[in-house]
Structures are given as C-alpha cells and as structure tokens.
Amino acid sequence: MKKWLMFSIIAVFALLAGCSNTQNIDIEVTKPLTFSSEKEMPFEINITEDGKAVKGLDISASLSMVDMDHGTFDVQFEEQKAGTYATTTKLSMAGNWEAVFTVERDGKTFEKVVQYKVEKSKGVATVNGEVITSEDIEFYSFINKLHIAISRSLDEQKLSGKELEEAQAYWDTQEKMNENQNQLLTQIIRLRAMAILGEEKGHKATPEEVKTAIETVRQQYAGHEIAGKMIKEFGEDKFWSIEEKQYQMIVLSQKVQQDLIAKVKKENPKVNDQEINYLAQKEYEDLLVSQVNSLKIEIF
Numbered sequence: 001m002k003k004w005l006m007f008s009i010i011a012v013f014a015l016l017a018g019c020s021n022t023q024n025i026d027i028e029v030t031k032p033l034t035f036s037s038e039k040e041m042p043f044e045i046n047i048t049e050d051g052k053a054v055k056g057l058d059i060s061a062s063l064s065m066v067d068m069d070h071g072t073f074d075v076q077f078e079e080q081k082a083g084t085y086a087t088t089t090k091l092s093m094a095g096n097w098e099a100v101f102t103v104e105r106d107g108k109t110f111e112k113v114v115q116y117k118v119e120k121s122k123g124v125a126t127v128n129g130e131v132i133t134s135e136d137i138e139f140y141s142f143i144n145k146l147h148i149a150i151s152r153s154l155d156e157q158k159l160s161g162k163e164l165e166e167a168q169a170y171w172d173t174q175e176k177m178n179e180n181q182n183q184l185l186t187q188i189i190r191l192r193a194m195a196i197l198g199e200e201k202g203h204k205a206t207p208e209e210v211k212t213a214i215e216t217v218r219q220q221y222a223g224h225e226i227a228g229k230m231i232k233e234f235g236e237d238k239f240w241s242i243e244e245k246q247y248q249m250i251v252l253s254q255k256v257q258q259d260l261i262a263k264v265k266k267e268n269p270k271v272n273d274q275e276i277n278y279l280a281q282k283e284y285e286d287l288l289v290s291q292v293n294s295l296k297i298e299i300f
Helices: 134-158 161-177 181-200 207-222 225-234 236-267 273-294
Strands: 012-014 025-031 041-049 058-065 072-076 078-081 084-089 095-105 108-118 123-127 130-133 297-299
Touching: 041 130, 058 084, 072 084, 123 134, 123 181, 130 134, 130 181, 134 161, 134 181, 134 225, 181 236, 181 273, 207 225, 207 236, 225 236, 236 273
Parallel strands: none
Antiparallel strands: 012 025, 025 041, 041 084, 058 072, 058 095, 078 084, 095 108, 123 130, 123 297
16 A cells, blocks of 8 residues: 555645756645635645746646545636645545645646645635635624723713613623624624725735734733733633734725825815715725625635
8 A cells, every 4th residue: 555645634745856947846825725615715825846836837636535535626716816826625524635636737737646635614604715714703792802891991980870881781782792603703704805805906014014903902901901911811822813813904905094094085085084084084995895795705
C-alpha cells in the first residue's frame, strides 16, 4: 500500500517537488473545500513562487475518496486575482479525499497528489463564496448581548421609576430580537458587503489602522464593569482575536463612509455637519442595498 503524506486543509502544499524549474512553487489552500448536502461549496487556492503570486496558470483537479468509491469529481479553477484560483464543487460526503492537481505552465503540465480530510460545512451562508459560519452568528449574538448589557447598566445608573421600567422593557425586546438568526445574518452580510466595496474602491485596512481601532474599543469596554466580566467569560483571547478580524472589515466600511461624507460636502458646501451626516448616511444605505444586490449570496 502506498504511504500517502497527510496534509492539513490549511497547510501549504509544496508543488512539483523534484522538478528543478518548479521547486519554489507552493499551493496554499485559502478557502478549504467543505461538504454540504445542499450546496456547491467554494474551494480556493493561492499559488506563489519564491513568495510571489504566480499568474496565468491553467489548473484543474480530480477529487475522489480515499477509502470508498463515490466516483470522481473534476473541477476547473479560474484565476480570481494574481496567484488566487477558485472553483466550486458539491461532494458526496465528508471524509478523507484525494485531490490530483494538474497544473499547466508555459506549455508544460505537472501533477501533484495531495490528501486531506473534508469536514462537514459549518456554514449558514456564503457571500461571494466566503462562508458565514455558525460561529460567526454566535459571535454577533454575543456582541449584541454585550452592548445591550452595557446600555442596561447605564440606564440603571441614571434612570428610576417608570422611565427605568420602560428602558428595561425596551432592552428585553432587543434581547428577544437578538435570538433571530436572520437578523444576525443580515448584520454580517451588511458589514461584509461594504468591506468588499471598500476593497473594490482600492481601500485597505492596514495593521496600524486596525490596531488603533481595537485599542479604542478596548478603552471603551474598560469603562464598563459588565463588559469586562462578559468578555472574560467568553474568553478574552478568543474575543479579541475575532474582533481583530471584524475590525479589518469595519475599517474598510468606515473608509466608504468617509468617501461619501467628502462627496456630500463637496456637493453641498453650505450645509451644516448634521445635514451632511444625514445625507451621507442616506447615500450609504442606498449604496449598501445596491452592493448587496450585486453580490452572490447563498443562504443554506
């Protein structure tokens, strides 16, 4: 029996080892292929040579199960951007799969066989192929609970009597709404849509910008005892790791907002800041609707 080298789905694959002209070409799986019984799932790889993206490759793959005969699934990758190639396929089940990559470069064809375990998809939706997982939903639910708890605490400090009762009833309603997965999914899609638009407009969220934004949020939460307690229970390292990824998208969306504010100011030089913000927000919402409609969104 041949002894195959098992690869993690997120591992970097050494491609075409032993060929002198391709020794430095690597394949990295950037969007792992998962199993869903209902949908075709995205599969994305990144190919580099000496750390630089490799363009213009013709790449296909044949996928088959290692231990069972469920047929062969052939896929053709399409180049998305420099070095990034993507496809979709609907596998028959989760488990150990073998992929035979065929790469054509400069008229020469090479093959690489790899194996990895295909996990059952935890996704609830995709936005342009990017999976929204149940963990994403849970995190947004937690963030909403966190903000509701902070608001409750502030109201308890400054309100009393009937006003406090009304405020508490309002926050009870908000907590109930937070149990609606569709609402949470909408929040996630809105942010991802505007982050994608920010990238399309050429914006970037630099590490420095994300770090500055995170530090601001840390300071805000530090002023509320309930926030510190809830984040500790959630897991501080886990929380801030996820928040960093969220703020990469938030920074991009904020840059789109800044573009709109600048545009509105230029078009309405005599309007006050309050009106500018109102007009910019209205344009933002219109732009958001247009952007969401332009994306490929699948809900499982």
